[in-house]
Amino acid sequence: MAIDADEIGQDASAALASGREDHLAAMRHSAAHMMAAAVLEVFPDARLGIGPAIKDGFYYDFDLPRPLTPDDLEQIEEKMRAQQAADLAFEHSRDLPREEAIGLNRERNQPFKVEIIQDLPESEGPTVSFYRHGTFEDLCRGGHLESTAQLGAFKLLHTAGAYWRGDETRPMLQRIYGTAWDTQEELDRYLWRIEEARKRDHRKLGRELDLYTFHPESPAAPFLHPRGMAIWRALEDWSREVRRGAGFHEVRTPSLVRKELWETSGHWANYQDNMFVLDDYDHVSGLKPMNCPEEILIYKTRARSYRDLPIRFADYSVLFRKERTGVLAGMFRVRQLTQDDSHVFCREDQLDDELRLALSLVRKQYAPFGFEPKARLATRPEKRIGSDEFWERAENRLRDRLEEDGMSYALDEGGGAFYGPKIDIFIEDALGREWQMATIQADYQLPQRFDLEYRAADGGFERPVIVHYAIYGSFERFIGIITEEYAGAFPLWLAPVQVMVVPIADRHLDYAERVRVALADAGLRAEVDSRSERMQAKLREAQEQKIPVMVVVGDRDQEATAVSPRLRTGESHQGVALDEFVADLVSRNAARELWPFADEAAS
RNA sequence: GCCGAGGUAGCUCAAUGGCAGAGCAUCGGUUUUGUAAACCGACGGUUGUGGGUUCGACUCCCACCCUCGGCUCCA
Numbered sequence: 001m002a003i004d005a006d007e008i009g010q011d012a013s014a015a016l017a018s019g020r021e022d023h024l025a026a027m028r029h030s031a032a033h034m035m036a037a038a039v040l041e042v043f044p045d046a047r048l049g050i051g052p053a054i055k056d057g058f059y060y061d062f063d064l065p066r067p068l069t070p071d072d073l074e075q076i077e078e079k080m081r082a083q084q085a086a087d088l089a090f091e092h093s094r095d096l097p098r099e100e101a102i103g104l105n106r107e108r109n110q111p112f113k114v115e116i117i118q119d120l121p122e123s124e125g126p127t128v129s130f131y132r133h134g135t136f137e138d139l140c141r142g143g144h145l146e147s148t149a150q151l152g153a154f155k156l157l158h159t160a161g162a163y164w165r166g167d168e169t170r171p172m173l174q175r176i177y178g179t180a181w182d183t184q185e186e187l188d189r190y191l192w193r194i195e196e197a198r199k200r201d202h203r204k205l206g207r208e209l210d211l212y213t214f215h216p217e218s219p220a221a222p223f224l225h226p227r228g229m230a231i232w233r234a235l236e237d238w239s240r241e242v243r244r245g246a247g248f249h250e251v252r253t254p255s256l257v258r259k260e261l262w263e264t265s266g267h268w269a270n271y272q273d274n275m276f277v278l279d280d281y282d283h284v285s286g287l288k289p290m291n292c293p294e295e296i297l298i299y300k301t302r303a304r305s306y307r308d309l310p311i312r313f314a315d316y317s318v319l320f321r322k323e324r325t326g327v328l329a330g331m332f333r334v335r336q337l338t339q340d341d342s343h344v345f346c347r348e349d350q351l352d353d354e355l356r357l358a359l360s361l362v363r364k365q366y367a368p369f370g371f372e373p374k375a376r377l378a379t380r381p382e383k384r385i386g387s388d389e390f391w392e393r394a395e396n397r398l399r400d401r402l403e404e405d406g407m408s409y410a411l412d413e414g415g416g417a418f419y420g421p422k423i424d425i426f427i428e429d430a431l432g433r434e435w436q437m438a439t440i441q442a443d444y445q446l447p448q449r450f451d452l453e454y455r456a457a458d459g460g461f462e463r464p465v466i467v468h469y470a471i472y473g474s475f476e477r478f479i480g481i482i483t484e485e486y487a488g489a490f491p492l493w494l495a496p497v498q499v500m501v502v503p504i505a506d507r508h509l510d511y512a513e514r515v516r517v518a519l520a521d522a523g524l525r526a527e528v529d530s531r532s533e534r535m536q537a538k539l540r541e542a543q544e545q546k547i548p549v550m551v552v553v554g555d556r557d558q559e560a561t562a563v564s565p566r567l568r569t570g571e572s573h574q575g576v577a578l579d580e581f582v583a584d585l586v587s588r589n590a591a592r593e594l595w596p597f598a599d600e601a602a603s
Numbered sequence: 604g605c606c607g608a609g610g611u612a613g614c615u616c617a618a619u620g621g622c623a624g625a626g627c628a629u630c631g632g633u634u635u636u637g638u639a640a641a642c643c644g645a646c647g648g649u650u651g652u653g654g655g656u657u658c659g660a661c662u663c664c665c666a667c668c669c670u671c672g673g674c675u676c677c678a
Binding site for chain 1: 604605606607608614634635636637638639640641651668669670671672673674675676677678
């Protein structure tokens with residue numbers, strides 16, 4: 001078999017990359033040890049939790065007598081620098097039989113360490129290892145730098161509460177997050193990325209660009225301003241276009257639904273606490289957190305034939321989820337959301353094709369954004385319904401489709417929904433952050449719970465399968481993500497105001513309005529800046545609003561029925577014929593190009 | 604829900620127990636302009652809400668609301 005030269009190159013660079021990853025992980029893990037030692041210097045009574053390396057850095061959890069302050073962090077960081085300067089060797093100090101190790105940690109008053117040792121599986125062997133640098137010794141599997149002097153550039157970032165072992169019934173410890181890199185340049189670049197993310201915060205941009213705002217009168221629900229709504233509509237139009245070609249039919253279903261439906265679906269048992277429940281005279285009703293059971297009611301309104309299937313419903317209804325207050329976050333986590341929800345009722349023998357269709361629609365719908373989807377296969381959770389045999393079959397099916405599609409995917413053990421496994425799709429944004437987007441689920445449970453059936457070719461009754469998916473996920477969240485991805489500089493097809501017409505003097509107002517109408521008639525979103533301001537001021541304003549195209553109109557343009565466009569990128573032209581200009585924008589808009597540039601704001 | 608931080612004019616931010624202020628925005632006027640900010644003036648506040656301490660509270664204390672960073676959760 002011939003070996004592709006490119007493949008060798010890729011393997012080699014992958015090996016290099018993973019060697020570098022190992023090195024960074026060892027360094028960050030070592031930094032965590034040094035931080036623990038420093039914390040013990042400041043708080044001799046501190047009890048230690050765990051301290052792993054993570055993406056971009058490390059953390060360590062502590063039980064401390066009082067909350068940490070920013071001053072404490074500085075002090076701890078200084079003590080770490082002192083260790084770094086002291087060039088202390090990291091050494092494998094000893095291996096102790098479990099009982100002795102437990103005794104040692106009891107003596108040191110480290111109950112969390114005792115618990116870790118007690119819970120180590122037998123397969124880890126009869127002894128546990130300890131590592132030391134300076135006077136600090138910690139229970140540890142190993143994987144360190146040779147010496148504290150090898151720690152590169154680091155910084156302690158912030159503190160946060162974290163439950164011991166991630167269990168909310170256990171004590172809450174104080175976690176200190178830090179970051180560590182080989183060089184100061186890499187550290188600076190990372191800190192720049194954090195700063196850049198802060199600047200792109202969608203809550204800030206949403207207000208500055210007049211897209212959406214949040215108000216305490218309706219917490220965790222965005223108020224969409226005209227400009228935000230324009231983005232929403234552009235997204236919705238694209239979603240409908242994608243689904244129309246794929247044979248979907250749009251439905252709309254009620255928000256307020258009696259609890260019996262949720263009992264049948266299983267949501268009442270599993271998510272009752274996260275539903276808004278209302279008193280409906282002598283009934284109990286809930287605001288719907290999901291569309292599926294209602295699509296099912298539509299399915300059941302008539303006898304279905306095998307010839308009717310697949311039936312594909314799209315539903316853009318509003319959903320309500322009573323999220324715990326602490327999880328709310330701008331557009332990312334809201335209590336009222338709208339999905340581009342899709343439900344396909346199909347025969348078992350059509351399922352593979354429907355999963356293929358779903359994956360292809362994900363690719364298609366993401367293409368104009370420049371998003372490259374990756375997947376996670378989320379398998380059976382602890383809290384679930386259905387037999388193991390069912391889960392096995394369903395998981396394999398999803399895996400096969402992913403393999404076949406070639407989409408890169410990872411496993412998310414136990415991450416499935418209570419009624420079935422799912423494919424979660426995520427993307428990486430311009431700053432290297434990952435966002436979970438679409439989710440695709442093959443569901444055998446709801447059809448059974450609702451006793452769905454269709455008449456088969458042989459005259460018998462068969463049970464359909466439901467494929468659930470949402471590609472944007474929720475519109476709210478998606479808008480938040482793309483606001484940050486583009487740093488507010490939306491490509492033409494998404495820009496709330498696509499063209500700002502800038503008359504030079506008041507005598508050009510009539511012509512400016514004529515230009516606006518020409519653009520609007522062509523289906524573009526255009527406005528005239530009719531203020532009695534200087535042209536430069538209007539351009540600055542439009543530029544700050546990240547409007548992709550400005551057109552200046554003055555005497556020369558008016559005479560020639562032309563415009564003088566200026567792009568957000570700074571590029572400008574004089575005296576372009578109005579017809580040509582409109583036609584050019586119309587075609588770029590229709591093609592949903594990433595134009596003028598997607599990431600110009602990042603540069 | 605839990606841990607921590609925060610909330611002053613529409614926005615960004617000053618004022619640490621003693622007269623709540625600036626820039627931008629807004630409004631009025633002057634200016635009519637060729638590719639990123641014209642000039643002059645005016646308006647704007649129950650300092651998140653409610654209680655308390657004090658001669659006096661933006662400032663100190665308590666409760667609540669909202670937001671942010673995390674943890675847990677995410678059908």
